[in-house]
Amino acid sequence: MDKLLMHSPDLTERNIDKIAQLFPTVITEGRDDDGNPTNAIDFDLLRQELSAHVIEGPQERYQLDWPGKREALFAANTPIAKTLRPVPEGSVGFDTTRNLFIEGDNLEALKLLQESYLGKVKLIYIDPPYNTGNDFIYADTFARTRDEELKRSGQVSDDGVAMVSNSSANGRFHSDWLSMIYPRLKLARNLLSDDGVLVVSIDENEHSNLVALGTEVLGRDAYVGEIVLKNSSKNDQGYISMQHEYIVFFVKNKSANVGAWVERKEGLEQIYAAFDGFRKTHGDDWIAINKAAKEWFKRFPPSDPISASKHYTWMDLKGVYFPDNISGPNDGQYVYELLHPQTGKPCKMPSTGWRYPEVNMRERVAQGRVHFGPDHTTVPNNKTYLANTETQSLTSIRYVDGRAASKRLQTLFGEKVFTNPKDEYLLRDIYKAVGVSGEDLVLDMFAGSGAALHAVLELNLTTGSQCRFIGIQIAEDLNVSLKTAKGTARKVTTNAIKLLNELGKPATVAEIGKQRLRLIAAQFQNKAPLLDAGFRALKVDTTNMEDVLRVPDALSQDELELFTDSIKPERTGEDLLFQVLLDWGLELTMPIEVEIVDGKEVFVVENGALSACFDDEVTPALVREIARREPLRAVFRDSGFATDADRINAEQVFAEVSPATDVKAI
Incomplete structure (x- = not known):
């Protein structure tokens, strides 16, 4: 009432x-x-x-503006006192893999990755909240205290990141979404290589804003087009029923990425197999093969990729082809008589003349590269062979049955645990088309079920590349989502919670993505054992350093010893090592070996790129041994030195034994 x-x-x-x-x-x-x-x-x-x-x-001036834009820019630039902590028990191949999965708020994760991956990412894919009015978006307000943020939002994720429902009734419906995505795009741009590509999945609600914002962040010429993806047949909306979404493409630098993006046409194997069957049935009766091919192509609707090649209905000893234009580009280009091979009479000539000089045309006829009609009354054509035109420019319209990706994910997990996952095969093909290859790095900051990360592994499997990935996903609590979920979404969320509980894993979206990667890694172990299908799991967490809550004047003499160590007691040497890697701008997948030197634990990163000892007691013998190995960098725990003299002596040892080593303490 x-x-x-x-x-x-x-x-x-x-x-x-x-x-x-x-x-x-x-x-x-x-x-x-x-x-x-x-x-x-x-x-x-x-x-x-x-x-x-x-x-x-x-x-x-020409710009995209909204209430909260300055605050969003401030959010992008504000430093945070956080770190990435390793989670070996949640990883696959922690010691050997070159892939990362980071659990936590992607804005914070992007800030932490700035030094280590500056300009190193070839492709960034994001599938952000679509802003349908029912989605939850991140509330980036670093100026508020935790209690204030909880009061404001009324909802918070496992790792303390507030998420708010962006209802269409909200007076800042578009502004809140823009304020969420803007700082993330700003930070993502820094990570892109000079020839890097940003790919964004989006629907109609924020499509135009995304294009405007992308060109503002990456540059006026950054937007290079989009794929319209038909993935639905729903007919339940007023005015126009939206049956598509967009995949929008931006490049960081057009001079470095010239856009030579091509893809292999779909359905080629089926076409070749069909013509092989026609040949077995009709032999060299090319006209009969042509009739059979025309009937075969009629089976496929316009939405099927095979339909795009329906003009390839002819065949000869060289293969499948279609009769292409042979007329000259200019009126009266080349004029001469070309005799029909059967009637011996001059063939009908194109209105603008022939495309080739007479000597070249006769060579083409001798090579069987000209298609003649039944008699001389029809204009001959070029033969364009399918085998020579298997690639095409990346096309702007795609038909993808979204149920296929859902079915594959359901088969992988044994039940449906995620709604509307992205198609990993489509993403794999996009990666390949835009030039992701070799050891390129792909980043997905809204990893969700892990489809974009799975696509990297599929790319490596099909092309032999060794591309790497970084996935970031907030630990969105599925139990919280269940409270508002209805219908199919409620059933799927319940399935996911049950499955993760049985596995002893937290019921979060991040854990769905990680579990998918674990299952894929197990599959790849059989079909491609040499392929790196693992991932090193990390988690955004508070800094390893103790919070300083007192000023020196507030401490009494007998309390000084309580505050001599600046590191939190529950943090391990491995935790400290990863914060050092971040601070020094080193990649977080570098191989790590643990050695015992003079009875102390020493971390050796990538054969001496860094040597670290965080033991409470650093001995002169330990310092000298590490210096003798001449690492590029060395780091110790400041409180590990008994006195200031010991610390100074350590510096002198390195200056004498390994002067090129950069030595620091935490």
Whole structure:
């Protein structure tokens, strides 16, 4: 039952609604005095609507603007006191893999990766929340305390990152989404290599904003096109039923990435197999083969990739072809008689003449590369062979049955645990088309079920490449999602929770992605044992350093020893090592060996790129032995030196034995 308002109507809000009906372009998004989302009037635009001449106002420029943009930029630039902690027990091949899966807020993870992966990522794929009005988006507000953020959002993930429902009734519906994605794109750009590509899946709700924002962040020429992906047959919307989504492409630098993007046509194997069958049935009766091919192609609807090659209906001893244009590009290009091989009479000539000089044409005829009609009354054609045209430019329209990817994922897990996963085969083909190869690095900062990461492994399997991936996914609590889920989504979420509980894993979206990778790694162990299908699991966490909550004057003499060690007691040497890797800008998949030197644990990273000892007692013998090995970098625990003299002596040892080593303490 609705309740009475028990107060007078809000006339301001009513007036804004009336103005919106008359002048919809003057309505913008904002917040009221209490910080609540609301509609507002752009008075400069309203004055212009009511004026017969140009009104003076703020300087205009072409840009995408929204309430909260400055705060979003601040969020991108604000430093954080966090680190990435290794989770060996949740990894596959922790010691040998070159892949990463990071659990935590992707904005924080991107900040932590800035030094180690600056300019090293060939392709970034993101599948962000689509802003349908039901999705949850990240609330990036570092200025608030944790309690304030919990009060504001009413919901928080396992790792303390607030997520809020972005209802379409929200007065900042688009602004909140833009504020979420903007700082992430800013940080992602830094990680892209000069020839890097950003690929974004999006639907119609934020498509235009994404294109505008992408060109602002990556540059005016960054947007290079999109694939319209038909993946639905629903017919349940008003006005126009949306049966597609978009895959939008940006490049960081057009001069470094010239866009020579090609893909192999789909359905070629089926076409070749069909013509092999026609040949077995009809022998060298090319006309009969042509008739059979035409009938065969009729089976395929326009949505089937095979239909795009339906003009290849002829065959000869060299293979499958279609009769292509042989006329000259200019009127009267080459004019001469070309005799029909059967009638011996001059063939009908194209209106603009022949494409080739006479001597070249006769060579082509001798080589069987000209298709003649039944007699001389028809114009001959070039033979364009399918074997010579197997690749094409990346095309802008795709038909993908979304049920196929869902079915494969269901088969992998044994039951349906994720709704609407992306198609790993489509992503694999996109990677290949845009030039991801060799040891290139792919990053997905909204990893979800792990489809984009799985696609990297499929690319390696089919091409023999050794590409690597970094996946980032927040530990979104499935139990929280279950409270609002309905219908199929509720059933799928329940399945996922049950499965992860049986495995002894946390019921989170991040764990679904990791479990998928574990299952794929087990499959690849049989069919491609030399392929790196593992991943090194990491987790965004608070810094390893103790929080300093007192100023020196607040400490008494007898308390000083309690605060001499600046490292949290529960943190391991491996935890410290990964924070050092981040601080030094080293890749987080470098091989790590643990050695015992003078009774102390020493981490040796990539054969001496870094040697680290975080023991509580650093001995002179240990220091000298590490120096003798001449690592590029060496790091010790500051409190591991008994006195300042010991620390100074250690520096002197390195200056004498290994002067090129960069020595630091934490």
